[in-house]
Amino acid sequence: MHRIGYVLTEGFQVLALATQSVFEFANIVVGETFYAVENYSAAGGEVRASLGLLVSTRALADNSEADTWIFTGVIQPLARQTPAAELAFARKVSPQARRIAAICTGSFVLAEAGLLSGRRATTHWAHARDMQKLYPEILVEDDRIYVIDGPVWTSAGMTAGLDLALAMVEKDLGADIARSVAHKLVMYQRRSGGQSQHSELLDLAPKSDRIQSALEYARKNLNQALTVEDLAKSAHLSPRQFSRVFTAETGQSPAKAIEGLRLEAARLMIEQSRHPLEVVAHETGFRDRRHLREAFIRGFGIPPQAVRREVRERA
Template identity: 45%
Template sequence: MHRHIGFLVYPGFVLLDLSGPLEAFSNVRHYSTGGYRLSVVSMTGGEVRSACGLSVITEVLRAEAFDTLLVVGAPEPPEGAWVMELATAIRRLVGDTRRTASVCTGAFLLAASGLLDGRTATTHWYYAAQLQARYPAVRVDGDRMWSEDQGIWTSAGMSAGIDMSLAMIEQDLGKQVALAVARMLVVYYRRPGGQYQFSSLLDCDPGSDRIRSTLSFAREHLRDKLSVERLAEVANLSVRQFGRAFASSTGMTPARAVERLRVEAARPQIEGGRQTFEEIARLNGFIDAGRMCQSFLRVIGRTPQELRRGAREVDALPLPARLEPAPRAPYRKAGR
């Protein structure tokens, strides 16, 4: 059985929001006979231009049953009269659709359709507050990589769409197939939905040279005692000024930011399984392994023990055999 997935695009969509999930689902064919039938659809059909200028050819969105409908995102939250037209079309389709999903700002279209009312959803960290303000009935969690609530899936921006797609593949076909696809795509398999969107801290541009240099200092000195006073000294601000400036630039307190930096640095070491938890805690500035465990629970909702155990289970999984394509008929010139 091939599950039919419709990828819904519109003018100005983000190409990676489409191509990332599309490649993930497409690569399933190498490892499972129960794969997917993939269609890129739009309201009008035909050529649809992406934000980067590359166009894709689409089919007309029809009132047909998809197994999964995935709405891609755009560089900015969709606005205009066409939004409600598209949201209404989405609403009509979901009655016969097993799964509905969005990548990045595609969540604004799901919210406009009313599908996210009363549900937990995520989007790109930069637009989470705007989604919450525009649609107060939605429980927006802007920290999550992806979220699933009663068959409605939403993900953060860009590469997070691949993480969500891998989770769907695992749900449909099992962990072994999802792992094989992740390895084929050369992406990190173990980013769970509850993991923070670290880009909101590690890759952000705070807009302030002082805060930027403070974050760089913290990353390079995780083993040290990084008190607010010490960080304020690096920023050359008073403690009070620094606290306000840091929260304004990053959306969190300095203590929370340092904790997240330490968790992010420690996680690969934990999953690698070569060092004790006490050693890892010491290397990354935690007081002890117990405090490190508490930080992991706060930041990603999982203990170091769970992460290490999960990593070992994944590494021990045998990959499914790559399916060989059917032999092609020999090429013949016309008229022979």
């Protein structure tokens, strides 16, 4: 049995508790209680979440044991007064536990306890700059869903905690179990740690189902030409009407939006695979390697080779 201890602080962000469902459904998939989850706090008793929900917790003590400790975040980490007992406990259990993790701004607790010094880590993008400024000895990767550095795991904000928990399940029980858990939780996709916190689809934020369907069609067919006529057909609109509605809803032309989707997919493919750039260009709809490079510099300010080099150095 693998024991997981969640450490809650007054005002913790309630979405952190949603990650416990990942471990719950892992137990269901394997047909036994592989994970045992308990909630803790410095003093024990009821702890109030940011939305007002009261959660019963056990007090952190010298005999508190878990294989994985997960520290949760708050909405305003710079205003947080982390209990001294919580910091002392984190320092004590860090060398003993199999893993020590933080969800969202829970990374600030690990940073304050000195557990991230000299390590790579991430947190919610809105607070990453503050973390880097306060703790310059940490290599803060502000554009990652989650980061694993040895036994220390940190995630970006909110829903990225689900990806972190699912990655733990994959590490413990294998990829097939993790896929089954994701399917049962109706997770849109399993995101890797290297995936950017930035989402091109989210930025576009179309309002109508028709434009959303067209973008989803585009995302699934990036290796195709994807003309306005193709997109309009998937949205059941005329090309002229589609272009007008698309621009009104997203603030971008269809061509610019599709290039953004292609760039996002290409960057992810470069970060997570060893495919030659010619293959990356073909799979994401660029004419050739040169076209990919031009679009990369235009979109990110750096060539694709620089991204691949950065990934290798980080590895």
